[in-house]
Amino acid sequence: MTIVNRRQILAGGAVAGAATLTSGRAWAQAHDQVIRIGVLADFSGPYRSTSGPTSLAAAQQAVEDLGMTNRGIKVEVIQGDHQNRPDAALALARRWIDQDGVDMICEVNNSAIALAVANLVKDKDKVQLASGAASSALTGPQCTANTIQWTYDTWMFSNVVGGASVRAGGDTWYMITADYAFGHQLERDVGAFVQKAGGRVLGSARYPFPGTADFSSFLLQAQASRAKVVGLAMAAADMVNCVKQAHEFGLTRRGAQLAGMIMFVQDIKAIGLEAAQGMLLSEVFYHDLNDRTRGLAQRILRRTPDNMPGQEHAGTYSCVIHYLKAVMEVGVARAKASGLDVVTMMKRMPTDDDAFGPGLVRQDGRKIHPAYLFQVKTPAESHGPWDFYNLKATVTGDEAFRPMNEGGCPLVRG
Incomplete structure (x- = not known):
């Protein structure tokens, strides 16, 4: 039997420790x-x-x-x-x-x-x-x-959709808005651009967020306003549900146009072209x-x-x-x-x-x-499962986004 004394143990421990330290440094260098x-x-x-x-x-x-x-x-x-x-x-x-x-x-x-x-x-x-x-x-x-x-950003969406819609004749608006900071900001921004372009916001309805599945009362208020454009300051599942219910109510058949403030191709996919057709929206990218x-x-x-x-x-x-x-x-x-x-x-x-x-x-x-203003195609115009948009207008970056000197960012000099 080999006897290992304390000095040998300590020496061996030191060698092992040195090896571990070297390995740790190598790992850290690679990690960096x-x-x-x-x-x-x-x-x-x-x-x-x-x-x-x-x-x-x-x-x-x-x-x-x-x-x-x-x-x-x-x-x-x-x-x-x-x-x-x-x-x-x-x-x-x-x-x-x-x-x-x-x-x-x-x-x-x-x-x-x-x-x-x-x-x-x-x-x-x-x-x-x-x-x-x-x-x-x-x-x-x-x-x-x-x-x-x-x-x-919210400023860009509101600018492109709100301003373009008024210039195209949609000069009276009614807003259906998610009742939290995101929706409130969209509503304020859209209202400012509609007014700047010469239009009017006739009123708004704010729905509880989250948890609203039935938009019927809000759609009835929008219909009663007789606004030409109903702006939807919401996103995701709320947008999908609201647009589908607006179609069931026949809101667009009575002459109103829906405008989605923040929408994505996935939303149109979920809604379907039958219900979403004719909607105005803005995106900065479209696959086609x-x-x-x-x-x-x-x-x-x-x-x-x-x-x-x-x-x-x-x-x-x-x-x-x-x-x-x-x-x-x-x-x-x-x-x-x-x-x-x-x-x-x-x-x-x-x-x-x-x-x-x-x-x-x-x-x-x-x-x-x-940024781009799109109008959702009719089912007859679509040629594939993701073929959703007709391009209505292209807005240059300088025009689409808020001027730097108006944002209040402390990084901006002068």
Whole structure:
């Protein structure tokens, strides 16, 4: 029997400890060379189809399209379900940054969550690219240097749909509004643009959110107003239910036109063309818009074949593309050390991708690209399961989004 004395044990322990320490340093060095992107989205709730799995696929597609592996940069894309709860989302985002080495958080299709995460990434010097959040406060009074709002916002939707509808003759409006901050902001913005274009808002009805399934009383109020346009300041399942019930009431057959303030191709799919036909809406991406959008949609569709990529998914693709281009410019080590340095580079570089074409990121964190006014096709006009829109107008980025000097963002000089 071999006898091992205490000195030998201690010596062996020291060697083992040294090996563990060396291994730990090697792991940490390798860990520091990986760019980690967290897709914080709705993977199980009411916005799953416009967010969730297809946004994750869009982020993964962006990494593939840029060929990051061939460029010698390792990128990991992870997912997290925010459950539409700011407390849960913030706890997850904090863990991602503090424990999992996440450098950039994107999607965040909930304005309250995006505003909370904006403060977190500012404190931690990381990056948020809000490709799903709609509140224009993100580039207004609550803007921060580490967050960019990428895809759309309430100001843009209201501007494009409200102004264009009045110019087309829809000069009297009635609003049906979700009774919480998101709906209230949409209603205010739409009213301002309708009045600016020479129209009038005759009234509004606010329904309890969440939990409203029967919109009949609100539709009757809209019908009684005799407004030419009924604006719907709502989203997701509420929008689907309200439009279907408006069709059953025969609201549009009596001469009123429905205008969806925030709508997605997935909403039209759920409603059906029979009920949705003739609606006006705005999107910043449509899969059948041009050759670049068609190619991008098909690449993402291979990953999620049951869900056509929409504007929110396109925004996630686009922001990941531009973020990784900026990472390549500043270098991985610097990108991991300072999110602010990456965002500063993103604002210096022009944008260009298959989702939106050429564009830019302004000083206030607003990504600029064109927006489009669409009218939903009739069933007879549609030639396929996702062929939904006729293009009515193209609005340049400078015209579509709020002027930078009107937003109140403290980052704006002068």
